[in-house]
Each structure stands twice: as C-alpha cells, then as structure tokens.
Amino acid sequence: MDLTRSAPLRLAVVVASNREGRFGPVVAEWFLSRTALREDFAVDVVDLALTPLPTALSHRPGPEARAALDAVSPVLAAADAFVVLTPEYNHSFPASLKALVDWHFTEWQAKPVGFVSYGGMAGGLRAVEQLRQVFAEMHAVTVRDTVSFHRAGELFAEGGALRDPAGPDGAAKTMLDQIAWWARALREAKTVLPYAG
Template sequence: MNEQPTQTPSNLPGPAFAPLRLAIILGSVREGRFADTLSSWLVPELRRLHDGELDVIDLRHAGLSFGWGHEPAPLPEGTPGFDERIAAADGFVFVVPEYNHSFPGPLKTAIDQAYSEWNAKPAAFVSYGGTSGGLRAVEQLRLVLGELHVVDIRDGVSFPNIGRQFDANGQPRDAEGVRQAVRLMLGQLEWWARALQTARRQRPYGSR
C-alpha cells in the first residue's frame, strides 16, 4: 500500500504563508528617553533574527495628539496613520518604561486610537525602569491589551536599573544573556503571530 505524504505547511491546501509583519512600538515620548538607546540596539537585533518585516512605530512621530498643548507634526502625504499600521501588523513588540508603577499615558492614548485592528494578534514586551525593570508597567499593559483581544506573550525582556545596563557605546553589558532573552521572546511571538495569522485568514475573528 502506498503511503500518503504527510501534510506540512508547504503542501497544505490554500495560499502560502504570508510573511509576518511585526510592529515595534516605542512607548515613551519624553525628552531624553532611554528608549532611543534601547531601540538602537534592539531593532537591529530583531532584524537579524526575524525574517519577516519590521515596522518601528515611534509615538513621537506617529501623528497622534497627546493633549497638554502637544500638537503632532502632520504626517507626509500618503503616510499610513497609526491605526493603519496597527492593522497591517501580525504582532507587536512594546518597548515600555515604567513611570509611577505604570506605563506612560501617551501609550494608553495611542492604544485607544484603534480597536479591531489589535484583535487576535500577539504582543511581547521589552521593559525598563528602576529595580522592577518595568515589570509593573507590563502587568498593567497586559490588562489593557486583554480588553482588546490581544494575546500577551509570557516571556519578555526586562532591564532593571536601566542606566547601568548599557555601556558608553549603547550596547548591553550582559550581551549574551539579553540576546538569549530576545530569542526566546521572539520565538514565542512568531509562533503566536503565525498561528493567529492563519486563523484570521481561515475565519474572521469573532465570527460564528
């Protein structure tokens, strides 16, 4: 009797997998923020490990108003808005500091600009701060994202006492340890992003 070939993702019926698009969201807009140093190291690291697309969303330049007299610079003509960039992403990496035991207000304002665009997608967290490493901010962020039907990834990357974690060249002092944490986080994020991308294509989220 001839054996039937085992079905794998490459020979399953239907269209081939689309590349995964991850959005990296810089969650601070403060002057002098450490997010610039952190993202200057993190983004190239993610580009090295991730074979899909990356969209770096800096809230300073996303065309959003955060109140208290802040008026955003207009986006160049044809530039997608914040909600469009969220809709185009298959998963998210939040780079988030801890301010007063929580995440920054402008990040909450940004999150609230979209709803269904967030649904049925995964999110991972790179946090930083004082002794807690931003973990209290992440725990509150998980609650908000849960309301938006976002799947939060368990393992993230945390930098306690952030001022001591990077050298004068903007590189993490525990480079190998941090790289291992990034690889673990990204592996989980990509798994969920692929699974949920496939599920959304097969059946719109929320349909019966």
C-alpha cells in the same frame, strides 16, 4: 506553496516613551538589532515621540490628530504582531502609549503582543503587568516571556552596546520565538475563520 505560511510576519515595534531625554531609543536600537537577525519578521517602528496622538479621543478627529493617526493606524492594521517597548513611569506605562491603544481597537485584535521594558529596580515589569490587562481588553494575546532591563542605564555602555548581552539576547530570542508562533497560528486561523471580537 502556502504563501500565508511562508510570508514574513509584519512586526510593529512601538517605542512608547516620548519624555525629554528618554532612554527608549537606546533600548530600541538594541532590540531592532535582534530582529534584524531574523528572516521571519519584517519590522516597522512606531515611535510615539515622532507621532504624538492627543489624549482627548474623538469620533471626528481634527486635522492634527488625523495626520498622526494616518501615520500609525495603517502600520498597526498591517501588523501580524507587536512588541511594545516601554519604560515604567510612576509604577505604570506612559500616557502616550495609552493614547495609542485607545485610538485603535480592531488593529490589535487576535494578534500577539510582546514586551520589552526598562526602568529602575522593577525594570518596567509593573508597567508590563498593567499592559497585559489593557491588551486583553483589546482582544490581543500577550506572550508570557518578556525582556526587562533593571537599572537600564547601568547595563548599556556609552554608544548603546550592552555590557553583558548574553541574558537579554537570549530573552529576546525566546520572546520573538513565542511571538512568531502565535502570529503565524493566528494569521492562518483568520484565513479560515475571520475573528469576530
């Protein structure tokens, strides 16, 4: 039996918002309920509100930065794939997410990245389009299909349930199917020929 092929894929879900009063946990809880239905993923959560990284990069991080990195870097390194759950702030993505990306490099390489975004009328899609360029620089592969919540606050009832889950549930399945295909293909490829980015 080929263990590479049968072992669950490690999926790191990055909750990008660290803003006071953030809506991210509501969206994250819904998305994690979708991943819980799948046997092909083992999920880890990186919540940037709980693990703040400094924006000043350093080759010799101090104790606080080192502690934050020690909490997130091993999770990213062990992941076969990522889903970035991001809001849109001022037509872009949060500084907390850029800091996470910039503190790492090899952890992202030759792995697929999917996006769940939320916001106002644009639903976070402008943030996602910018992130595609950023992750290309990290040698990551972004999947085409995303999950996007336009006017997100109006779509979730009190308690966090979606008022009309059919569309988002279907979009999440499509995206996760694409991530699973890429993650498995890239994981198998790296066992034959390590990625030299």
